[in-house]
Amino acid sequence: MRVFVTGATGFIGSAIVQELISAGHQVVGLARSDAAAESLIAAGAQEHRGDLEDLESLRSGAAMSDGVAHTAFIHDFSKFKANCETDRRAIEALGSALAGSDRPLVITSGTGLLPQGRLAEEHVPASSAIPRVASEEAADSVAARGVRVSVVRLPPSVHGDGDHGFVPILIGFARDKGVSAYVGGGLNRWPAVHRLDAAHLYRLALESAPAGMVLHAVGEEGVPTREIAEVIGRHLDLPVVSVEPDAASDHFGWIGAFFALDVPASSALTRERMGWQPTHPGLIADLDVGHCFQLQAVAR
Numbered sequence: 001m002r003v004f005v006t007g008a009t010g011f012i013g014s015a016i017v018q019e020l021i022s023a024g025h026q027v028v029g030l031a032r033s034d035a036a037a038e039s040l041i042a043a044g045a046q047e048h049r050g051d052l053e054d055l056e057s058l059r060s061g062a063a064m065s066d067g068v069a070h071t072a073f074i075h076d077f078s079k080f081k082a083n084c085e086t087d088r089r090a091i092e093a094l095g096s097a098l099a100g101s102d103r104p105l106v107i108t109s110g111t112g113l114l115p116q117g118r119l120a121e122e123h124v125p126a127s128s129a130i131p132r133v134a135s136e137e138a139a140d141s142v143a144a145r146g147v148r149v150s151v152v153r154l155p156p157s158v159h160g161d162g163d164h165g166f167v168p169i170l171i172g173f174a175r176d177k178g179v180s181a182y183v184g185g186g187l188n189r190w191p192a193v194h195r196l197d198a199a200h201l202y203r204l205a206l207e208s209a210p211a212g213m214v215l216h217a218v219g220e221e222g223v224p225t226r227e228i229a230e231v232i233g234r235h236l237d238l239p240v241v242s243v244e245p246d247a248a249s250d251h252f253g254w255i256g257a258f259f260a261l262d263v264p265a266s267s268a269l270t271r272e273r274m275g276w277q278p279t280h281p282g283l284i285a286d287l288d289v290g291h292c293f294q295l296q297a298v299a300r
């Protein structure tokens with residue numbers, strides 16, 4: 001299969017590129033710079049110039065492919081709502097090039113959009129109160145136009161070598177504040193997955209997911225956030241402390257409310273339907289390897 005991958009130079013997209021090439025697929029990656037194009041070529045992929053805001057570049061990339069994995073996203077959280085709307089338009093553009101064919105489109109969403117406090121399964125709808133719901137709404141819209149679209153929901157921690165997501169941001173806060181904190185009792189849970197396991201699920205979805213399928217790339221249903229704070233404290237040799245829920249935003253800034261969420265998610269249906277079995281280390285074991293502590297967190 002010749003697969004057009006958006007976000008192919010990113011943390012997760014680059015793992016998908018390797019996963020696809022290793023399985024014998026051809027990859028064309030969306031590149032918005034010379035540096036991105038060079039890294040795609042070095043990875044064994046081809047490059048297609050474009051940008052999420054250049055819808056024609058997305059349509060043409062999808063039109064010349066046998067399938068699309070869409071992982072690009074503009075991670076400027078100061079314009080989060082606008083960036084979610086950009087994602088909606090991008091998915092609609094990609095879908096418009098695939099409508100009426102059996103060529104798959106796999107898009108990216110998050111388990112963080114699901115209701116709190118109970119184990120969320122794949123059939124649970126994303127909350128309409130969270131702007132990122134735009135991605136799943138766009139998937140529904142292109143499905144209605146005859147696109148074989150599936151949704152991969154990623155957990156708040158997709159970890160592995162090169163992680164610059166939420167956990168490295170928490171590591172940055174611990175360094176700055178001199179303590180590694182959790183919120184309240186720290187029993188609230190974050191699901192997690194290794195990026196290589198997530199990449200494998202994207203490939204399975206491209207190869208065989210039927211239209212409308214929602215998949216959970218969840219390797220661990222819920223890691224208590226206190227355990228995340230403890231491993232950070234251990235590696236940085238810092239005290240591990242509780243922060244009261246109403247002080248979480250003062251301590252952690254914008255990520256405080258997110259770190260306080262209890263959003264466990266199941267992948268039982270995904271495993272059963274796709275034969276997906278995560279094989280890579282869990283979040284705490286992966287953090288214990290230490291690579292996250294050598295990286296400077298990227299504010300996103």
Ligand SMILES: NC(=O)c1ccc[n+]([C@@H]2O[C@H](COP(=O)([O-])OP(=O)(O)OC[C@H]3O[C@@H](n4cnc5c(N)ncnc54)[C@H](OP(=O)(O)O)[C@@H]3O)[C@@H](O)[C@H]2O)c1
Nearest residue numbers: 007008009010011012013051052072073074108154158165
């Ligand atoms: N990492 C996580 O823990 C996590 C958790 C939940 C959900 N997700 C979601 O998973 C997806 C992939 O995340 P990631 O961690 O791999 O992200 P990432 O490492 O930040 O990579 C983002 C990718 O999007 C591309 N991109 C950004 N702006 C673009 C634009 N205007 N036009 C074209 N491409 C653009 C980047 O290209 P350049 O190389 O040119 O910058 C890069 O390839 C995203 O939808 C993200 O929200 C991630």
